[in-house]
Amino acid sequence: MxxxxxxxxxxxxxxxxxxxxxxxxxxxxxxxxxxxxxxxxxxxxxxxxxxxxxxxxxxxxxxxxxxxxxxxxxxxxxxxxxxxxxxxxxxxxxxxxxxxxxxxxxxxTLRTHDFTEESFAGRQAHRLDSGRIAALTGFVQTAMAELHVPGASLALIDQGKVVFEGGFGVREVGKPDPVDAHTRFMIGSNTKALTTLLLAKMVDAGKLGWDDKVTKVYPDFRLGSAETTDKVLVRHLVCACTGLPRKDVTWILNTPLGTPASASFRELATTEPTTGFGEVFQYNNLMASAAGFIAGHAAYPKLEIGAAFDRAMQTYVFDPLEMRESTFDYTRARARDSASPHAYDRAGNAAIAPADAGFNNSIIPYRPGGALWSSAHDMIRYVGVELSAGALPSGGRLMAAEHLLERRKPIVSIGANHDYGMGLMIDRQWGVPIVHHGGSTAGFKAEFAVLPDAGVGAVLLTNSDYGQYMLRQFLRRLVEVVYDGQPLAEQELKVAAATARNGFLAEQARLTVPADPVEAAKLADHYVSPDLGALHVTRDADGLRFAFASFTSRMASRRNSDGTFSFVVIDAGAEGFELLAGEREGRRVLTIRAGQHDYIFTEAAATAR
Known part of the structure; x- marks a missing residue:
């Protein structure tokens, strides 16, 4: 042992x-x-x-x-x-x-002594002809059926030419409108790659440097202490290497409408690293958000930081790349040809995510880290610029190759042969580099991939939380098709789909819905948390509801094996948040345990809603 x-x-x-x-x-x-x-x-x-x-x-x-x-x-x-x-x-x-x-x-890396990972290093990459394209589109449709994903959009590029773009399924379950190449989806953390592209453009324009101290570029930047603040360089904002822990629950649950872009900086000012710089991979959305706003400030220092970022992205990224369907404007995105978000209902069937309006709106003040709406048609144009190292299809360059490629240098390990650069992941599990990033928001899951050695790229966008379980398998299928690899992806997909569905149903079986009325009656009507704001509890004929600052959800209950009770968010798209009921210093409390943070709601008097 x-x-x-x-x-x-x-x-x-x-x-x-x-x-x-x-x-x-x-x-x-x-x-x-x-x-x-x-x-x-x-x-x-x-x-x-x-x-x-x-x-x-x-x-x-x-x-x-x-x-x-x-x-x-x-x-x-x-x-x-x-x-x-x-x-x-x-x-x-x-x-x-x-x-x-x-x-x-x-x-x-736990493997048998006689196992050797399949490697495509040195192999000839095949062009994406009709047969290979059919293999990839067929895989996506199989994955959708296995995972009950209502809709997906796919685009493929080979040697600078878009060889396929199209959609499968529907924008919203129960309605006939089809998904196509121009359907908008939220792309989640795929946004980070475009945010770092803007940073690279600012480096190319001489407005900042990768190794500038952040306080030189944006003097109001603060982390938890002056000593920590002084260490942070521009590249550290997007490397997931500073040791800062995730604080997603803060903005997911406590971002009311009207929250300003400066909220990222307010949250960071109270956050200290829990590991050393460069020691381990710790993903932090607030740092990526700050990176985008600082890049926008470098471009337009006289504008409010949110407006500066929006204008800089339009001027320096979307316009040159002709990404006309991409927007951070939620209203504009939803106005036409947009997908609706989905998750599973309690029976494991695809259902509209009712938490969409509040949950996904909460990302808007932190938009450089993950709030972009885009289409496969637009995103494949971005992938093409990655493949060309900055050359534009229309002629000329977006920027010098060295600045774009700096983002792909490995900085911290994610896992076996898998590293994080600056808003990009670099995967060498199969012997050839795959530059990629996933994206996740409520009811949407996305992935893009760049195979620089093969000159091939892909974008896959889905409108379901359970699209997550096809993304890694799609990357595997892509390299199988390009390099004639062993056909492993389809079996891995079947196992992933069964695991996801069975795990979801097993967790649902542990819940009481509606919540146990006896335990629900023991709750206070109002709670408050210094980090998450107010929580209002209501009970009606449909059961128990919790109203957070960002959204409201129906709640289930669960009796834990130690006799305690938890209340669990069950509205599709936000399901899974668990609040443990208890008492502290004679007052009722609800506790959310999220990684390295405990968030405590304490019984309070009624507050305005």
Whole structure:
């Protein structure tokens, strides 16, 4: 047995050679007894994964860990012939988020001694002819059916020529309007790549430098302390390498209409890194948001920072790239040919995400990090400029190649052969570089990919939360088609789809809907949090509702194994937020545990709504 411990001692990963066992459940029990000389945590369920890395069977084990424990306990059991090897994760929840990249690296590199990853290095890339295009479009349609995704839009480019752009399915379930290449979707964190393109343009124009201190460019920038603030260079704003933890819950739940762009800077001023610069990958949307606003300020220093960013993106990115369908204006985006967001209803069927208006609106004040609406038609034009290293299809250059390519230099590891640059991920798992980024907002999931060695690129946009489970598999299918790789993507897709659906239904089965009326009656009517603002509780014939600053949702309840009760957001598109009921200093409280932050709502007197 090998046990790996985080520097702080708050996370442990054990690798246990169990030997023979009847099945994964028996193997994980033997592993826990070897690791801590005690029985394993209560088993909730096992989840069969795709056989990979030389293993004949890979099974994830989900445990019943009460939210009050603030722990992540997980196991992955691997079988080769008759022997099992089990990887155990035993970590405080905060440590699991902070050290997530290191844990992923261990999980991804656990392979049998005789396994060699397929590599496309040195192979001839094939052109995307009609047969190969059909293979990719067929894969997307299969994935949509497996995952109950109502609509998707796809675009492909090869050697500077768009060889396919089109749509599949419908913009909104229950309505006939089809998705096409011009249908707008929210593209989430795909936006970051365009934000860093604007930064690169400002470097190219001499308005700032990658290694300038941020306070030189924008003197009002602050992190938690003067010492930390002084270390931050422009490139650090978009590298996910500063050690700043995620604070997404703050803006998701507490962004009322009218929140100004300066909110990013207000939040950052109270945030300190939890790891050293460059030590680990920690994704922070607020830093990316600040990056875009600072780039806009460099372009138009006399404008309010939100207006400056919007004008700079239009002038320096959208207009030169002829991205005429891309906008940060929610009203304009939804005016015509736009997709509606979807998630699963409680039965696992595609349903409109009713949290859309509030939840996705909450991103607008932080828009450089993920609020762009775009189409496959527009995004493939951006991908083409990445492939040409800054050359425009119409002639001339957007910028010098060196400034655009600087964004692709690996800065911090995400996992095995996978690094983060500046708003871009660089994946070399299969021996050739794939420059890409995913995007996620309520009811929308997106991905773009650039294969520089092959001269090929792709954009895939979907209108469902469960589109997430086709994105990685699409990247695999793309390289299979371009390089004649082993056909692994379709089986991986089937496993991912079954895992996602079964996991969702298993969690739904643990909930009481409507919420337990006895427990709901014990709640206060009003709560307040210093970080998340006011929370109003209402009860009616349809059950329990929580009104956050950003949106309102129906709530379910769940009795936890330690006797406590949680209330869980169940409206499609925002589902999953969990609030643990309790008491502190004689007052009722509701606690959200989110990675490295605990957010506490405390019972309060009635407030204006």
């Amino acid at each position: 090998v046990v790996m411990v985080s520097p702080e001692g708050d996370a442990r990963v054990a690798l246990v050679d169990v030997g023979p066992a009847t099945d994964a459940a028996a193997a994980q029990e033997k592993a826990w007894r070897a690791y801590r000389r005690d029985a394993p945590p209560p088993l909730q369920r096992t989840v069969a994964g795709a056989a990979r890395a030389g293993w004949d069977e890979v099974v994830s084990v989900v445990y019943d860990t009460p939210p009050g424990d603030a722990m992540l306990r997980h196991a992955v059991a691997h079988r080769k012939a008759g022997r099992w090897t089990v990887l155990l994760i035993d970590a405080q929840s905060a440590a699991a988020e902070k050290r997530g990249a290191a844990v992923r690296l261990m999980m991804q």
